[in-house]
Amino acid sequence: MRFATVIDPAQPDRPRAAVLQGETWHALGAGDLSALVTSGGLVAGGPTPPVGGPIAGAVPVNPLPSPTKVICCGLNYGDHIAETGRERPRFPTLFPKYADTLVGPTDDVVLPAGVEADWEAELAVVVGAPLRRASRDEAAAAVLGYTVANDVSVRDWQRRTLEWFQGKAWDATTPLGPVVVTPDEVDPAAGLAISCRVNGVEVQRDSTATLVFDAVDLLAYISTFTVLRPGDVVLTGTPGGIGMTRDPAWYLADGDVVETEVEGIGTLRNTVRLTDS
Amino acid sequence: MRFATVIDPAQPDRPRAAVLQGETWHALGAGDLSALVTSGGLVAGGPTPPVGGPIAGAVPVNPLPSPTKVICCGLNYGDHIAETGRERPRFPTLFPKYADTLVGPTDDVVLPAGVEADWEAELAVVVGAPLRRASRDEAAAAVLGYTVANDVSVRDWQRRTLEWFQGKAWDATTPLGPVVVTPDEVDPAAGLAISCRVNGVEVQRDSTATLVFDAVDLLAYISTFTVLRPGDVVLTGTPGGIGMTRDPAWYLADGDVVETEVEGIGTLRNTVRLTDS
Incomplete structure (x- = not known):
């Protein structure tokens, strides 16, 4: 699996945690990968979180904006x-x-x-x-x-x-x-x-x-x-x-x-x- | 002024930001001094935040539990x-x-x-x-x-x-x-x-x-x-x-x-x- 935090060109002020399926990034239920992981929504070795719709033209940004260390x-x-x-x-x-x-x-x-x-x-x-x-x-x-x-x-x-x-x-x-x-x-x-x-x-x-x-x-x-x-x-x-x-x-x-x-x-x-x- | 985060012996599970007045700690409107300062409730050189009631027997704990640096x-x-x-x-x-x-x-x-x-x-x-x-x-x-x-x-x-x-x-x-x-x-x-x-x-x-x-x-x-x-x-x-x-x-x-x-x-x-x- 490949995870990222992406910008949706249609909503550039709203980053999204996302997962790659085929060639397309799909939204996950968090504003970024740091938030998804710290909330327990994505755990090492755990199941893939619920996958939302595709994000056309998604652009990866800093995947982890808020690590504690x-x-x-x-x-x-x-x-x-x-x-x-x-x-x-x-x-x-x-x-x-x-x-x-x-x-x-x-x-x-x-x-x-x-x-x-x-x-x-x-x-x-x-x-x-x-x-x-x-x-x-x-x-x-x-x-x-x-x-x-x-x-x-x-x-x-x-x-x-x-x-x-x-x-x-x-x-x-x-x-x-x-x-x-x-x-x-x-x-x-x-x-x-x-x-x-x-x-x-x-x-x-x-x-x-x-x-x-x-x-x-x-x-x-x-x-x-x-x-x-x-x-x-x-x-x-x-x-x-x-x-x-x-x-x-x-x-x-x-x-x-x-x-x-x-x-x-x-x-x-x-x-x-x-x-x- | 002297600020601290204190434990109220009557409510030991609930730390409080506090200010010393005379010999007695008085509650400020936050769970600890980190929260008070990061919320803007206490600013260098700024006014004293609103002071609540005295806390009898208050015990100072780590004043700043959550600095970012x-x-x-x-x-x-x-x-x-x-x-x-x-x-x-x-x-x-x-x-x-x-x-x-x-x-x-x-x-x-x-x-x-x-x-x-x-x-x-x-x-x-x-x-x-x-x-x-x-x-x-x-x-x-x-x-x-x-x-x-x-x-x-x-x-x-x-x-x-x-x-x-x-x-x-x-x-x-x-x-x-x-x-x-x-x-x-x-x-x-x-x-x-x-x-x-x-x-x-x-x-x-x-x-x-x-x-x-x-x-x-x-x-x-x-x-x-x-x-x-x-x-x-x-x-x-x-x-x-x-x-x-x-x-x-x-x-x-x-x-x-x-x-x-x-x-x-x-x-x-x-x-x-x-x-x-």
Whole structure:
């Protein structure tokens, strides 16, 4: 199954949670996927909620506008660990974003002029049942599905202090979507191609099979110290090829188009706007 | 003014936002201070909301059960910076907690047996108006008030990776309260004594006047990258005297009583429970 939050062009002010049937999005009984999941209307491994009519020309937007937690793993692909000069980790390196940090799959990414903005293509996992001190099996059963993210990072702010948070949590800078695909349709552990292109030039390519800690590992680990709830999102880390570690460093410029793709899920296409505001 | 969320012993299942008048807490029209502030019923610098009847024997609990953001500053007192072997910073080191991380002023702090739990007495500031890319003056005008926190830290998890988050965001381990005092009554920049006692032994003592980045600095800085909303909480950092940097290191044991005090605001008194669950 493929779920999304979509805009109906006939009612553009009223987003809808939706499910794909054939080539057509059909409405589900909630204003967005966050609301559907947090209300219990859609549960990991549960039945498909009641399906409404087709939405002609539906356009996916940010599927999950209101997660209570958005937690990210850094240093989780072997080649990205190598390019940062570090050793393979014993524990996942975790940092958070906010619901405020997210934007949709085709939204502009707007940052002040002059910052060092960098790309990080990532697989994201969406929680579909509460998790506290979960085993790996319990975490696997709680996966609602997978989606695509770009952990756009403001490197100069990330490097200002020991903690990455202030370079990672700029409002409306992390594209998410376009769809959430249930685990019966995609298996990241078996290997999904993940890639990033900047103005059509491929800058990252790897397979999700090479993750040090996979999505299920991360959910179980995080649930040791903080509860995860339906609709929460975990970003699993980025492969090698970021801009910061290139020689010379390559940062995103005003007008650049960043495409982020995970095989079997979909593609984000976002334009960078570096404004003075 | 002094605000709190209190339990009325006559109706223990129904917390109330409350204001202190003389020696007696009086009910305000909301279930807790988070709800009152997010609804606009209490605004930084605004009028006192309509005051209801007295609540005999009212007991303050966690004043702010549902902030959207709880952001902490590390390395913000000169002696604490020195004890960690670091230089005076140009930028505040920031990391987040969650609403889930907070507990009340007399609640137990419960952690698994075997972890390295440490104390960090802190002044906290409560946001009382939306802040985005705020100047220092705008940030000052948005301070609802000040309260006390203990940024209880799980040092072994904090040290597992580069990012402190997984040692800082254990559910229900950061005491907050007991009251929120408006800035006309307390001025941290002028110097409030801050201290921590473990089983009656003083382990930390400093003045908030020695903060590198004061509460208003932190609100303005954070608002550069992410919006702050009414009811959000910022912890301003801890002075020297933590357990981790002692020789030998001193961690909290099951049954230890931690008292955290800021002059002019109040005292948290929490018992540590290290259980196997």
